[in-house]
Every structure is written in structure tokens, then in C-alpha cells.
Amino acid sequence: xxxxxxxxxxxxxxxxxxxxxxxxxxxxxxxxxxxxxxxxxxxxxxxxxxxxxxxxxxxxxxxxxxxxxxxxxxxxxxxxxxxxxxxxxxxxxxxxxxxxxxxxxxxxxxxxxxxxxxxxxxxxxxxxxxxxxxxxxxxxxxxxxxxxxxxxxxxxxxxxxxxxxxxxxxxxxxxxxxxxxxxxxxxxxxxxxxxxxxxxxxxxxxxxxxxxxxxxxxxxxxxxxxxxxxxxxxxxxxxxxxxxxxxxxxxxxxxxxxxxxxxxxxxxxxxxxxxxxxxxxxxxxxxxxxxxxxxxxxxxxxxxxxxxxxxxxxxxxxxxxxxxxxxxxxxxxxxxxxxxxxxxxxxxxxxxxxxxxxxxxxxxxxxxxxxxxxxxxxxxxxxxxxxxxxxxxxxxxxx
Amino acid sequence: xxxxxxxxxxxxxxxxxxxxxxxxxxxxxxxxxxxxxxxxxxxxxxxxxxxxxxxxxxxxxxxxxxxxxxxxxxxxxxxxxxxxxxxxxxxxxxxxxxxxxxxxxxxxxxxxxxxxxxxxxxxxxxxxxxxxxxxxxxxxxxxxxxxxxxxxxxxxxxxxxxxxxxxxxxxxxxxxxxxxxxxxxxxxxxxxxxxxxxxxxxxxxxxxxxxxxxxxxxxxxxxxxxxxxxxxxxxxxxxxxxxxxxxxxxxxxxxxxxxxxxxxxxxxxxxxxxxxxxxxxxxxxxxxxxxxxxxxxxxxxxxxxxxxx
Numbered sequence: 001x002x003x004x005x006x007x008x009x010x011x012x013x014x015x016x017x018x019x020x021x022x023x024x025x026x027x028x029x030x031x032x033x034x035x036x037x038x039x040x041x042x043x044x045x046x047x048x049x050x051x052x053x054x055x056x057x058x059x060x061x062x063x064x065x066x067x068x069x070x071x072x073x074x075x076x077x078x079x080x081x082x083x084x085x086x087x088x089x090x091x092x093x094x095x096x097x098x099x100x101x102x103x104x105x106x107x108x109x110x111x112x113x114x115x116x117x118x119x120x121x122x123x124x125x126x127x128x129x130x131x132x133x134x135x136x137x138x139x140x141x142x143x144x145x146x147x148x149x150x151x152x153x154x155x156x157x158x159x160x161x162x163x164x165x166x167x168x169x170x171x172x173x174x175x176x177x178x179x180x181x182x183x184x185x186x187x188x189x190x191x192x193x194x195x196x197x198x199x200x201x202x203x204x205x206x207x208x209x210x211x212x213x214x215x216x217x218x219x220x221x222x223x224x225x226x227x228x229x230x231x232x233x234x235x236x237x238x239x240x241x242x243x244x245x246x247x248x249x250x251x252x253x254x255x256x257x258x259x260x261x262x263x264x265x266x267x268x269x270x271x272x273x274x275x276x277x278x279x280x281x282x283x284x285x286x287x288x289x290x291x292x293x294x295x296x297x298x299x300x301x302x303x304x305x306x307x308x309x310x311x312x313x314x315x316x317x318x319x320x321x322x323x324x325x326x327x328x329x330x331x332x333x334x335x336x337x338x339x340x341x342x343x344x345x346x347x348x349x350x351x352x353x354x355x356x357x358x359x360x361x362x363x364x365x366x367x368x369x370x371x372x373x374x375x376x377x378x379x380x381x382x383x384x385x386x387x388x389x390x391x392x393x394x395x396x397x398x399x
Numbered sequence: 400x401x402x403x404x405x406x407x408x409x410x411x412x413x414x415x416x417x418x419x420x421x422x423x424x425x426x427x428x429x430x431x432x433x434x435x436x437x438x439x440x441x442x443x444x445x446x447x448x449x450x451x452x453x454x455x456x457x458x459x460x461x462x463x464x465x466x467x468x469x470x471x472x473x474x475x476x477x478x479x480x481x482x483x484x485x486x487x488x489x490x491x492x493x494x495x496x497x498x499x500x501x502x503x504x505x506x507x508x509x510x511x512x513x514x515x516x517x518x519x520x521x522x523x524x525x526x527x528x529x530x531x532x533x534x535x536x537x538x539x540x541x542x543x544x545x546x547x548x549x550x551x552x553x554x555x556x557x558x559x560x561x562x563x564x565x566x567x568x569x570x571x572x573x574x575x576x577x578x579x580x581x582x583x584x585x586x587x588x589x590x591x592x593x594x595x596x597x598x599x600x601x602x603x604x605x606x607x608x609x610x611x612x613x614x615x616x617x618x619x620x621x622x623x624x625x626x627x628x629x630x631x632x633x634x635x636x637x638x639x640x641x642x643x644x645x646x647x648x649x650x651x652x653x654x655x656x657x658x659x660x661x662x663x664x665x666x667x668x669x670x671x672x673x674x675x676x677x678x679x680x681x682x683x684x685x686x687x688x689x690x691x692x693x694x695x696x697x698x699x700x701x702x703x704x705x706x707x708x
Contacts, residue, residue: 053600074606086601090619099615100605147605157604 002064002154002187003029004050010058011045011211019045021211023059027155030185032178034202036192038234038338042211043191044159050189051080051157064154074103079148083160085140087132087147093119094128097146118146121180138169145180155187162197174200195235199223207231209338229394232287232387234338238323240287241361242337243330244391247279255305256286259329264305266384275399276388284397285333287387290323293363294380295371302380311376313360322365326379332359335394455676462672477673490678492652493659496568497637498685500655503572505632508579509625515580516587517613521599531585538581542574543641549574550645566650571643575636583628590624591617626696630689637686656682 004027011020019042027033035043048054049061052073061068068076079100087096094115095102101111119125122142132140141161148156161177162170178201181188192198198205199219207214207222207230215227226232232240245256247265254265254276270276276284296307314325363379371377388397424432451466456477458470481490518524519531542549550565553574557564564570594617602612618625640657647653654662656678664675690697 051600051604053603073603074608078604080601080604082597082601084595084597086595086597088598088602088616088620099602103606103611147601151605 003027003031003062004155004187004189005062006046006059007062008059009046009049009056009061011042011049011054012057019211020049023211023213025206025213025216027187027189030187032181032188032190032201032203034190034192034198034205035208036195036198036205036234037208037214039193041208043193043208046208047157047159047189047191050076050155051078052076077151077154078157079151079153079155080157080159081141081144081148081161083163085132085144085161085164087140087143089132092129092131093124093135093143093146096132096143097150100147100151114150115146118149121149122146137165138173141165141173145177149180149184153186155189156181158188158190160192161190163192163194170197177201195237199235205235207234209234209336225396225398226387227396229285229287229333229335229389229396230338232338232389232396236289238290238362238364239339240289240387241293241328241363242285242287242333242339243328243359243361244283244333245286245330246283247276247281247388249280250305254280256284258308259331261308261329263308263381263383264303266306266382266386268384269386273388273397273399275397279388279390279397283391285335285337285389285391285394286330287389288361288381288383289385290362290364292382292385293361294382295363295365295369296378296380298366298369299380302382306383307378307380309376309378312371312373315371315373317367319367321367322369322371324363324365324371324377326361326363328359328361330359333391335391337394452676452679455673456680458673460673462670466672477677480671481674481677488659488663489652489654490659490681493654493656494681496653497656497682500568500572500575501633501636501685504575504579504636505629507572507576508583508632509629511576511580512583512587512628513618513621513625514613515584516591517617519584520588520591521596521617531588534581534584542578546642546645549642553646566647566653568647568653568655571646571655574642574646575639579632579635583632586628587621587624590621594620623696626693630686630693630697633689634686637682 006023006025009020009023010018012018023046025033035046037043045054049056050063052068052071056069063076063078088099091099097115097118098111101114106114115128116125119128122145124139124142124146127135127139127143132143135143141164144161158177162173165173174197190197190201199222202219204216205219205222206216209230215222215231217225217227222231222235226235229242233242243258245258248255248257248262250262250264253267254270255262256265265276294302296302308329310326310328312324312326316323316325365371389395390397454468454470455466457473457475458466459472459474459476460466460470481487519527553563553565553570556570557567561567562569563573598616598620599612602616607615637655638657639655640661643655643658644661647655647658660675660678660682663678664671
């Protein structure tokens with residue numbers, strides 16, 4: 001087992017496309033690192049560079065303190081699970097799992113022992129004699145896992161291993177992979193575009209966009225304290241609501257000016273982020289998570305200076321809560337926020353016939369709310385939990 | 400959407416079926432019957448020569464002119480004339496020579512083309528595209544065009560290495576191999592291209608060398624197309640006459656089936672038609688045997704090659 005270090009890595013393809021720019025990242029020994037980002041962001045390229053399937057243009061890649069840039073894949077002692085599983089169709093499940101061990105000329109009894117052990121963990125024992133094509137998607141996925149496990153490699157590399165499974169199986173395999181990794185303690189690099197996988201599985205998560213590393217942190221930290229507007233918008237479902245607003249004085253405290261009306265900034269937030277005072281009179285991006293948009297009728301404790309009357313465009317009852325969609329009276333920021341990459345946002349926008357330029361927001365209300373479509377309701381924004389970002393740099397205003 | 404379309408299609412076909420029965424035989428014939436007629440004509444066209452040769456082999460009258468559609472006198476006389484009677488030709492020598500040439504040529508073709516196709520399909524190197532185009536262009540000129548050049552080359556080689564000179568089966572095999580590489584390489588490459596690259600990559604990460612990837616992953620998956628290539632090459636080789644005639648003419652003991660039989664039937668004008676048909680029938684046996692053992696691969700191999708090659 002070993003750590004994996006990206007040291008100022010660049011990747012430029014032959015056609016001139018720069019897939020990765022100056023990537024610095026350390027995956028610690030035994031850590032489960034998830035790389036997440038929109039499609040085409042370079043996360044798979046990074047993974048394939050660790051596997052040795054892509055050349056490294058610039059920089060140094062180290063596995064266990066050893067430079068591996070020039071090492072062929074077979075000498076790197078890593079195992080990879082592919083999105084398509086890449087099982088050998090002509091070999092039985094047993095031979096698929098044993099493939100790497102046979103290549104290493106391991107004695108037969110030892111191979112048998114290891115394969116049977118892996119099959120027991122993965123619940124594949126009764127399928128060992130069958131061909132991959134008669135297995136279900138979940139079973140194939142497990143065979144691919146088994147092939148990685150028996151190698152006892154320094155690191156597991158997984159390239160969207162769950163995206164070919166249906167939703168229910170995906171949830172189950174998510175838990176299984178996490179458990180297996182925790183048991184074996186093998187350093188793991190896991191690539192996905194699905195932020196739920198990232199949040200639930202990773203010890204730490206690296207968010208990548210357009211070849212640039214945005215933030216590396218624990219899932220909790222990413223969610224509660226995003227470095228910049230992209231991470232804030234990308235992580236979370238439904239994604240964070242955002243609007244461009246002006247910061248103003250409100251007595252001793254601060255408020256934000258909307259197109260019509262203003263909202264007070266929570267004092268608790270101001271204590272945590274005093275730097276916001278430097279932005280008085282300037283435009284900033286304000287972000288509020290859907291769960292911090294509340295229904296006044298249910299949350300009478302929120303002061304009146306953080307309330308707003310809006311017309312509800314769409315109500316989606318989820319059982320555990322209600323998602324309400326409405327137009328927020330302040331413009332949508334022009335920056336790439338990661339929000340627009342969420343399929344949910346654009347679909348709902350289309351559904352409710354959103355005006356071009358209108359800023360569609362989402363709030364999650366309690367399951368017992370009586371809000372209906374086309375109703376005008378009073379909502380409260382819990383601005384103690386709001387996020388503010390610099391309009392030019394997109395960086396979080398923190399101190 | 401698609402459900403609706405499917406239902407509509409079913410409704411339509413049901414409607415057509417009903418109207419067909421109502422219109423009687425004429426309606427049925429216009430809808431489907433004519434296809435049976437075309438199929439029957441095509442079958443007749445394809446099978447008649449085979450039928451004629453089989454009947455010729457067992458018709459004891461033994462000549463093309465006297466053979467009937469249904470032979471009057473069925474016997475094994477023709478086989479005896481070819482194989483055992485006094486003055487019979489060295490048929491088994493021809494047969495054995497042909498088997499040697501065909502098996503070595505077909506096996507060699509599979510080995511050469513499977514490796515060449517692997518390089519063309521999986522490796523990226525300078526001259527890859529032009530190489531692929533090159534072998535295709537060269538393939539467009541039939542070997543028989545080059546027969547004079549080949550004759551002269553072998554003559555010169557024979558001066559130095561008699562074993563590879565004129566009149567030798569080994570040199571004939573070499574010439575056949577050279578002629579086969581083009582189209583068969585393309586056929587196999589097309590099949591390789593349809594094998595997902597993830598399998599190579601997975602094997603690579605598992606620790607396989609490029610050669611191990613080739614024979615442990617790619618080759619086993621390509622068996623259908625390899626069988627087809629073997630079979631096609633076998634048939635082409637066993638039937639080949641022009642080159643064999645030019646290169647083996649001088650050597651009586653190194654005749655192939657096609658060469659020996661054609662000389663035999665030509666020398667007798669019409670009278671040796673019966674034994675000739677009997678010989679052709681025996682020559683078809685090895686091909687049939689290979690077909691029998693390979694048939695489960697042939698359909699998948701041919702279609703895969705057809706789509707991707």
C-alpha cells in the first residue's frame with residue numbers, strides 16, 4: 001500500500017487539448033479519494049495517468065515515493081476497475097479473477113485460495129464456473145472488483161464503476177465498495193461524475209473543473225465551506241441557489257439589496273465572515289442552500305427582515321419534504337457556477353416556462369407544508385447559513 | 400411512442416395477412432409467393448453443377464456427352480478408373496500434395512494475418528495508414544498478373560536454394576502466402592477493431608505484455624474470424640490452378656489436385672469425364688470436413704467481418 005502524489009502534472013493531448021493543468025494532489029496511504037467533476041473535466045485522464053494508460057506531459061507522478069512516469073502499467077502494481085467492467089468474455093469468472101495472478105506465475109493452489117476468498121467476500125462463489133455474459137450487471141461489477149482485490153495491489157483505481165448499474169443496485173454497490181475498501185485499507189482513487197457517490201464514499205473529495213483542481217476536502221467541508229462558487233454550485237442536490245446582490249449597511253449590521261427589497265445578513269454569519277464588511281457597496285454572489293429557504297408559516301423564529309414574498313411556480317412533493325420552485329428577485333450570476341451542470345436545474349426551468357434571465361430558486365419545505373402551485377407565500381432565508389463569493393474571482397468570502 | 404409504433408406494425412401485418420387469405424392464391428403470390436419462386440430458382444442455379452458432378456461420378460458411361468440427368472447405370476467404375484485400375488493417375492499423390500499445400504498455406508495465412516492485423520488495429524506507428532492502404536492496393540492486382548515475374552524470381556532463387564525454386568511445393572506455398580496477406584489482414588483487423596479497447600487496457604493493468612494481450616485476450620476472442628480466414632484460404636488454395644500450373648509444371652511428382660485433375664481430363668478429351676468427376680468429389684471431402692467442424696464459428700465470423708471489415 002502506498003500514497004499517490006500528483007506533483008505539478010500537466011496533460012496536453014497530441015491535438016493540443018490541455019486536459020489537466022498543474023495538478024497537485026496527494027492521495028494518502030489507505031485513503032479513499034473521490035475525484036468528481038462534470039464530464040470532460042479531466043478526472044478520467046488523471047486516473048488513467050496513474051494507471052499508466054496515458055502519458056504524462058509535464059510534472060511527476062509518484063506512487064509510494066517512487067517516480068512512475070516512465071513505468072509501464074504492469075510494473076506499477078495497481079488494479080483498475082473500468083466503467084464497462086472490461087471482463088474477458090472468453091474466460092470463466094474464476095479465470096477472469098485469476099487472470100492477473102496467472103500472469104504473475106503464482107502457484108495454482110495459492111491462486112485458487114485467493115480467488116475463492118475474493119468470491120466469498122463478493123458473494124460470487126456459485127458463479128465461479130460461469131461466463132461473464134450470463135451474469136447480471138451487479139455480478140459483473142463484482143467480478144471486476146474481485147479481479148482487483150485478489151491482486152492485493154498498492155492502489156485501486158476505479159473509473160465510474162457504478163454508472164452502468166440501475167439506481168437501486170448503485171446504492172447497494174456504493175456501500176459494498178466502501179466497506180470492502182475500508183476492510184482492506186487499500187489506497188483508492190475513484191472517479192465519478194455523480195456527486196452523491198462522491199459525498200457518500202470519499203474520505204476526501206477532489207473537485208475538478210476544466211482540468212483545474214478546485215478543492216480537496218472531506219465531503220462535509222466541501223458542502224459546508226466551499227472554496228469557490230463552482231464547488232458551491234456543483235456539490236449538493238438540489239444545487240445551491242445563487243444570486244448577484246449588492247452588500248449594504250443596515251445599521252451596524254449588513255444587508256443585501258435585491259431588485260426589490262432587501263434581506264438582512266444574519267449576525268452569526270457576519271461573526272464568522274467579517275471580511276464581508278469590506279464589500280459594502282459592491283456586487284457579490286450570494287448562495288443559499290435549498291434547505292435554508294424556509295416557509296415562514298413553519299418558522300416563525302426567523303426575524304422579519306429576512307422574509308420575502310414569492311410566487312411558487314412548481315411544487316414537487318418528495319414525501320420526506322417538498323421542493324418549491326420560484327423566481328428570485330435578483331439576477332442570476334454570469335459565472336460558471338457548477339449549478340448549470342446540474343440536470344435538475346435546466347429541466348425544471350424548462351418545465352415551468354422560466355423567463356430568460358429569471359433566476360429560478362429551489363426551497364425544501366417540510367413534508368406537512370400546504371403550499372400549492374401558483375400560490376404566493378412568504379418565505380424566510382436563513383442568512384446565518386448563507387455563502388458569499390467575490391464577483392470577479394468567484395472565491396468564497398471567508399474571513 | 401415506440402410502443403405505439405410497434406402496435407401499429409402488428410395491426411398492419413395482421414390486416415395484411417387477412418387480406419392475403421381473402422384475395423386467394425393470386426394475392427398470396429404477389430405478397431410473398433414470388434419470393435419462394437426466386438429462392439427456388441437461385442437454389443437450382445447453385446445446386447445444379449454440384450448435382451451434375453455427383454451424377455457424373457457415379458454414371459458408368461463415363462463421358463460428358465453420354466451422361467444423363469438421371470444416370471442409367473450407377474456404379475463405382477469411375478472411382479476404380481481413377482484409383483485402382485491399370486494406368487490410373489497418381490491421384491493420392493496429388494491429394495496428399497494439395498493437403499500439404501492447403502494446410503500449410505492456410506495456417507500460415509492465419510498466423511501472419513492475425514499478427515499483422517493486431518499491429519494495424521492496436522498500435523499507432525508511422526506508416527500505419529499508408530501500410531493499410533498499400534496492402535489493399537497491391538491486393539487489387541491478381542497474382543496471375545505477376546505470374547511471369549514470380550516465375551523468374553523463383554527460377555533465380557532456385558539457383559541458390561533449390562528447395563525454394565521452381566517445381567517445389569514449398570515455393571508455391573510462399574507465393575500463396577504473399578497473395579493472401581492483403582484482404583485477410585483487413586478482414587481480421589475489422590474484427591479486432593470491434594473488440595473493446597478496455598479489454599487491452601485491463602489486461603495491461605493486470606500485468607500483461609503486448610504479446611500476452613495478443614494471445615491471451617485478442618486471439619481467443621477472434622477465433623471465429625480466424626476460422627473463417629482459414630477456411631476461405633483453404634478453398635482458394637485447393638482450387639488454385641494458374642500459379643500452380645506455371646510453377647509446378649516441370650515436376651511430375653509435385654502436382655496438386657487441381658493441376659493433376661485438369662491435366663488428366665484435358666489429356667483424355669471427353670472420355671475421362673467420369674473419373675474426373677469422381678476425383679473432384681473426393682477433393683471436396685476435406686473442405687466439407689473442415690466446414691463441419693467449423694460451422695458454429697462461420698456465421699458469426701462472416702457477419703462480423705462483413706460489418707466491420
